[in-house]
Amino acid sequence: MNMLGSRCPLPGHARPSVLICLLIVPAAFLTYPMFRTLSLQLHSAIMGSYVSGTHSVVFVNCPNEQIARDIARAVLEKKLAASVNILPKASSLYFWKGEIEEATEILLLIKTRTSKVPILSSYIRSVHPFEIPEVFSLAMDQGDVHYLKWLEDSMEVDRVG
Known part of the structure; x- marks a missing residue:
């Protein structure tokens, strides 16, 4: 396998670093009160439901x-x-x-x-x-x-x- 293929994913496949960011960034926001509240409000607005603790x-x-x-x-x-x-x-x-x-x-x-x-x-x-x-x-x-x-x-x- 060549080096270029191992660094650049195939079209239509997300890079592992992007997936990690999508998992870690929301978790980081939940650790800070202001960010947690903003993320809870966003979740509530998108899902149309009440989020406990809002x-x-x-x-x-x-x-x-x-x-x-x-x-x-x-x-x-x-x-x-x-x-x-x-x-x-x-x-x-x-x-x-x-x-x-x-x-x-x-x-x-x-x-x-x-x-x-x-x-x-x-x-x-x-x-x-x-x-x-x-x-x-x-x-x-x-x-x-x-x-x-x-x-x-x-x-x-x-x-x-």
Whole structure:
């Protein structure tokens, strides 16, 4: 076999390096949060189905209802979320500075795109009165297709013209 034949595949046959790229590049994108979210959205759009993990619920504790409402309204106005539930009077027990503390708090359940969780968390930390606010998220595994579509549409940036 000549050297040219071993380096150049026959017409109509993909080069092994191309096949490897087609397998490795998508896997690499899944390792980075932003790329993962973009690839999930692309997959969802192409396949017409919901991809688990595209949206998340973010939990945030607040010291009182007014602060909870202020944070909820600001998050919605900034299009960082589509919906916020305010759950009143959650009893909390926790360690703080080596002591067990007990408090009544208000719990926010914020529904958003998973890709927005880092900026949402940063924003909440910047406006929250607690030294270390409780901010964590859980990715949505499944849900009603119509509701998930509404979530997505609700966070679209307003377009002018």
